[in-house]
Structures are given as C-alpha cells and as structure tokens.
Amino acid sequence: MASYDVIVIGSGPGGYVAAIRCAQLGLKTACVEGRETLGGTCLNVGCIPSKALLHASHQLHEAQHNFEKMGLKVGTPKVDWAQMLTYKQETIDTNTKGIEFLFKKNKIDWLKGWGSIPEAGKVKVGDEVYDTKNIIVASGSEPSSLPGVEIDEKVVVSSTGALELGKIPKKMVVIGAGVIGLELGSVYARLGTEVQVLEFLDTITPTMDGEVQKNFLKLLKKQGLSFTLGAAVQGVETAKGKASVSYKLRKDDSEHSLEADVVLVSTGRKPFTDGLGLEALRVEISDRGQIKTNDHWQTSVKGIYAIGDAIAGPMLAHKAEDEGMAAAEVIAGKHGHVNYGVIPSVIYTHPEVASVGKTEEELKKEGRAYKAGKFSFMGNGRAKANFAADGFVKILADKETDRILGAHIIGPMAGDLIHEICVAMEFGAAAEDVALTCHAHPTYSEAVREAALACGDGAIHA
Template sequence: MSSYDVIIIGSGPGGYVCAIRCAQLGLKTACVEGRETLGGTCLNVGCIPSKALLHASHQLHEAEHNFAKMGLKGKSPSVDWKQMLTYKQETIEANTKGIEFLFKKNKIDWLKGWGSIPEAGKVKVGDEVHEAKNIVIATGSEAASLPGVEIDEKVVVTSTGALELPKVPKKMVVIGAGVIGLELGSVYTRLGTEVHVIEYLDAITPGMDAEVQRTFQKLLTKQGISFTLGAAVQGVEATKTKAKVTYKLRKDDSEHTVDADVVLVSTGRKPYTDGLGLDALGVAMTDRGQVKVGDHWQTNVNGVYAIGDAIEGPMLAHKAEDEGMAVAETIAGQKGHVNYGVIPGVIYTHPEVANVGMTEEQLKEAGRAYKAGKFSFMGNARAKANFAADGFVKILADKETDRILGAHVVGPMAGDLIHEICVAMEFGAAAEDLARTCHAHPTYSEAVREAALACGDGPIHS
C-alpha cells in the first residue's frame, strides 16, 4: 500500500494545479484520473477545444467580411471540417501532454483509474488502496439536462457532443443562453449554421450586468443568431438525423415547435461526485448536490477537502485553480486564500464579454451609492483600425471613496483587458488610480483608462 501526504481526485484545472502546488511545497503527492489524458473537462472537452474552434471560425469570419476591406483579396476559404477537428484535437493533445510533463517534472504520481474514498485517509483506485494524510476532491462537473430531454450526443448533444459533430449542421437549436451555448452557437453560426437560442429567462447570460446583456444580444443577433426568450422547453423529440423542440412562452403559455438537425443542451452543469462514496463516508452535501466545505475548503470529515465545480461558487476553471493553490498552501501549513470578490468571468465570442465584481443591479439592490464610468470602443483608435469597435468598457466605483467595485467589458480582447481591473481591485484601487496610469497608444487598454476617467471629470475621446 503506497502512502502520500496528499491525494487529489481529479486532474482538471483545480486538481492538477493543486497537485503541482502541493509538490512545490514539498508534499508527497498523487493525482487520480480515470481519463486516458490529464486536464479534466476543461482541457479535453471544454474550455480548450471550444477556444480552438472559436479561433478557427473567427478567422473564417475575418476572411469573409474584413480581408477585402484591408486589400487582402482572393477567393474566400472553404471549410474543411475534418481538418478543423484535427486542429482542435492537436490543440487538446499539446495541452494535456503539457500537464503530463509537469507531473513528471514535479514528481507527482498519476494514479490511473477512477477513485473512491472507502474511509478517511484512504483512496481506492481500481483494486488498489492508497493511504493519504489529506484527500482533495476535485472531480469537477458534468452537463445538466432538462426533464423530457434525452441526450444521445449525436442529435441531442451537450458541449461534449457539439465539439465533435461529424458534419456542420444546417440548423441548430441551443437550449440555454449561457456562456457555453453562446460560444458554441457563435462557432456554428460562423460556419454557416442557422442557430436559434431558446432561453427560459427574459435575458441572455443570466446574472450579468443588464446593459451588457442587451448590448451583447444585439451584437449576436446582428451576427445571425436568433433568440426566443422567456420560453420553457417542454421536450425534444429526436430521430436518427433530426429533432423537434417544443417550448411554451411564459408570457401567454402558448406552445411552439422548432425543427433542427442538432439540439445543443446548455442548461448549466452539476457537480460530478458519483462513485466517490461520499454518502457512506458521511460527507455533508448542500441541497444542490455540492460538497459542503468550510472556510478552508475542508469538509466535515477530517482530512478531506473539496474544490472547484464540486463545491459552491462559479463553475470556472480559474476559480478552481485558485482554490487548488489555496488548499495546497493550507495543507502545507500556510495561509491559503481566495478573494471571491475578484474572480473574472469571460465569454469568448467576438466581441468578447468580461466582467468582475458587482453589477449595477447588485449595487442598487444593496443600496450602495456608486458612479458608473463608461467608454465606447468607437472612440478607441486601435479598435476602429481593426474592425472591432463594437461594445464598451464600464467601471463601477463607490460614489464617496472612488474605490472600484466592478467592471464590465464588451469588446475586443475583453478577456485580457479585465485583468488590469482585477489587479486594481486586489490592491483596493480607486478609479482615479487607473485614470492616472499611463496606457500605451494605440491599444485597446486605453478604453479602460477612458472609462476610469469617465468616473471623474470625463473621458478625453468621447
């Protein structure tokens, strides 16, 4: 029986980062993974492959719509879907093999197979039982479905199936207007698919700033995606090659149907903890099926921790990574910490959408006096030169102290721009601090400075 200081179950972003950090801190570490490759959902069937397809399809969009404007003339490229999927797979392999290299470099043992916890201090993988002073549950999540909707990953698919369709469909219905549905809907729209999004709520991207929701929907509609909001899906009737989606409009209870070649179910995700033996172990769970943890990510069972999608909070890879590092430091006797108020969110469509901190709606609900500084990318020289002038940067700051409380970006490279504001918030900066920081010209980042200036005397280029 092998013995470790820490065994992490799951090698997704939370798990593998936790394992590497544990090893860096001198702990004898192993990581359990049942897939043939490391990296979890994110690297294998989630974040990374979807970004590959988003990148490829965006290049097609640029060639079709903007190349000629720049004097780049010639026949528009055709889509070789098989080669695009090969490119996607090569991207996955480069990343998963990278994690395998990091495990070897840091002397982390990969326990291949599916793990369970038969008792505190022990992890079973296959027929072998390993001892561990500490166990970290980092098993991630799986796609959630709806009553009356049966997933076959061929005609009715989750994000996993949508990343490996045998051909580009003519019509696709996306159930759910969240991040995953809109990203993959964007991919197929650019490839020529007629995409129709059905959302139960009255706005897309639930929980985001309302002004962002409205602007983002207008931009996606302009790109060719159609939306039906305030609609409850009643069921999906599928054959081998087609599907029919039935839904009711909440405003008048009227029933409607829409046909599609593929139906993408993107109604959220749920923690994946099946087979771990948590019930028998006595691990406390939340009403939503998440592992319940305390301030230091420890469960009610001594020596058993949980992080990432398996616990409460936003289901984001980088949130899991932060928790993975923090748990490793806690186990090593240090002061692990995660600032949950400064976790950015990004949608990798074009334009991108990014946010951090509070929305205007949350500030109003909390009765917090605030000011909003906004700047349109139409006033940004780099954005105009690159045909990327849609969207804006909005910074929310405390009305009295000017301290930054949140930020929302719709526009080019939003997922990168948001981090300047994240760093500012970590240091408790005021909007004026950003406004007085010199930004290189011409860059997209100048829009962030202008939005910060808008919290004071006003922007320069607006």
C-alpha cells in the same frame, strides 16, 4: 502499499494545480484520473477545444467580411471540417501532454483509474488502495439536462458532443443562453449553421450587467443568431437523425416547436461526485449536490478537502485553480486565500464579454451609492482600425471613496483587458489610480483608462 501526504482526485484545472502546488510545498503527492489524458473537462472537452473552434471560426469570419477591406484579395474561403477538428485535437493534445510533463517534473504520481474513498485516509483506484494523510476532491462537474430531454451526443448533444459533430449542421437549436450555449452557437453560426437559441428567462446570461446584456444580445442577433426568450422547453423528440423541440412561451402559455439537425443542451452543469463514496463517509452535501466546505476548503470529514466545481461558487476553471492552490497551502500549514470578490468571468464570443465585481443592478439592490464611468470602443483608434469598435468599457466605483467596485467590458480582447481591473481591485485601487496610469497608444487598453477618467472629470476621447 504506497503512502502519500496528499492524493488529489481529479486532474482538471483545480486538481492538477492543487497537485503541483502540493508538490512544490514538499508534500508527496499523487493525482487520480480515469481519463486517458490529464486536464479534466476543461482541457479535453471544454475550455480549450471550444476556444480552438472559436478562433478558427473567427478567422473564417475575418476572411469573409474584413480581408477585402484591408486589401487582402483571396478566394471564397472553404471550410474543411475534418481538418478543423484535427486542429482542435492537436490543441488538446499539446495542452494535456504539457500537464503530463509538469507532473513528471514535480514528481507527482498519476494513479490511472477512477477513484473512491473507502474511508478517511484511504483512496481506492481499481483494486489498489493507497494511504494518504489528506485527500483533495477535485472531481469537477458534468452537463445537466432538462426533464424530457435525453442527451445522446449525436442529435441531442451536450457541449462535449457539440465539439465533435460528424458534420456541420444546417440547423441547430441551442437550449440555454448561457456562456456555453452562446460560445458554441457562435461557432456554428459563423460556419453557416442556422442557430436558434431558446432561453427560459427574459434575458441572456442572467448574472451579467444589464446594459451589457442588451448590447450583447443586439450584436449576437446582428451576427445571425436568433433568440426566443421566455421559452420553457417541454421536450425533444428525435427520429431519422433529426430533432423536434417543443416549448411554451411563458408570457401567454402558447405552444410551439422547432425542427433541427442538432440540439445543443446548455442548461448548466452540476457537480460530479458519483462513485466517490461520500455519502457512506457522511460528507455533508448541499441540496444542490455540492460538497459543503468551510473557509479552509475542508469538508465535514477530517482530512478530506474539496475544491472547484464540486463545491459552491461559480463553475470557472480559474476559480478552481485558486482554490487548488489555497487548499494546498492550508494542508502544508500555510495560509491559503481566495478573494471571491475578484474572480473575473469571460465569454469568448466576438466581441468578448468580461466582468468582475459588482453589477449596477447589485449595487442598486444593496442601496450603495456609486458612480459609473463608461467609454465606447468607437472612440478607440486601435479598435476602429481593426474593425472591432463594437462595445464599451464600464467601471463602477464608490461615489465617496472612488474605490473600484466592479467593471464590465464588451469588446475586443475583453477577457484580457479585465485583468487590469482585477489587479486594481485586489489592491483596493480607486478609479483615479487607473486614470492616472499611463497606457500605451494605440492599444485597446486605453479604453479602460478612458472609462476610469469618465468616473472623474470625464473621458478625453468621448
């Protein structure tokens, strides 16, 4: 019987990063994974394949709308859906094989199969039971649905099914105006699908800065997506390869229905812990199905840790990665740390949307005195040259100390630009520190500096 210092259950971003860090710290490590490939939801049916389709469909948009403006004369582009799916799969394969290489490089054993924990210090995979001093549960999450909505991954699909449709649908209804729904809705809208989004709340992306929300909604509508807000979905019926979605408007309780070729259910995700045996072990679970942990990612059972989507907090791959490294440090006798106040979030539509830290709404609720510096990409030379001048950068800073409290970006490369602010916040920087830092010209990043300047005497190009 093999024995390990650490066995990680799950090879998603949290799990594989935890395993690699444990191995780097000299711990004999194994990772349990039941899929045929490593990488979990993110690399196989989530982050990576969706970004491949977002990239491909954005190139189509550029060819249709901007090539001729730049003097690029081409014929009307045609979509080869089968080849686009092949490109998506090749992207997945490259990344998952990369994780497999890293496991071999770091001498991590891949225990192939689905794992369970019969008792503390033991992990069962298939018929084999392995001894281990520590267990890290990184089992991730799965799509959640609504009462009256049954996902068949053919007509009524989760994000997984939406990434492998047999053909591009003429009409798609997206239930839920969160990150997943808006990203995949954008993909199909660019490919020519009529996309209708139904959202229970009166706003899209509810945790987002209010000003960004309004701007984002306006831009998505301009791109052809339709929205019905305040819509409570009652059910979905399917027949002959089509779907009918029934919903009520919350404002007047009126009943409505929509017909579609495909219904994408994007109403969030829930922790996936089925089959692990946590209840029998008396591992504490919250009312929301999340594994309870302390400040060191330890569960209520000694020697069992948990990270990522399986525990509380935003279900983000990079949050899971940070927790995976931190848990590994703790197990190795070091001090693991995650700064939950500086975890960025990104929506990879076009334009991208990114945020970190507090929103204006949160600061007002806290009664904290703050100042906001804002700069539009219309004042950025690079953005205008690239037909990417929609959106803005907003930086929020403490009114007295000027310390950066948050930032919100809607615009080109927002997902990359936000990290300048993340680093600044990690070091406790003031808006003035960013404003006084030389930024290369012409770059999108100059908009960040201008927003920082706007927190003081004012932006130069506004």
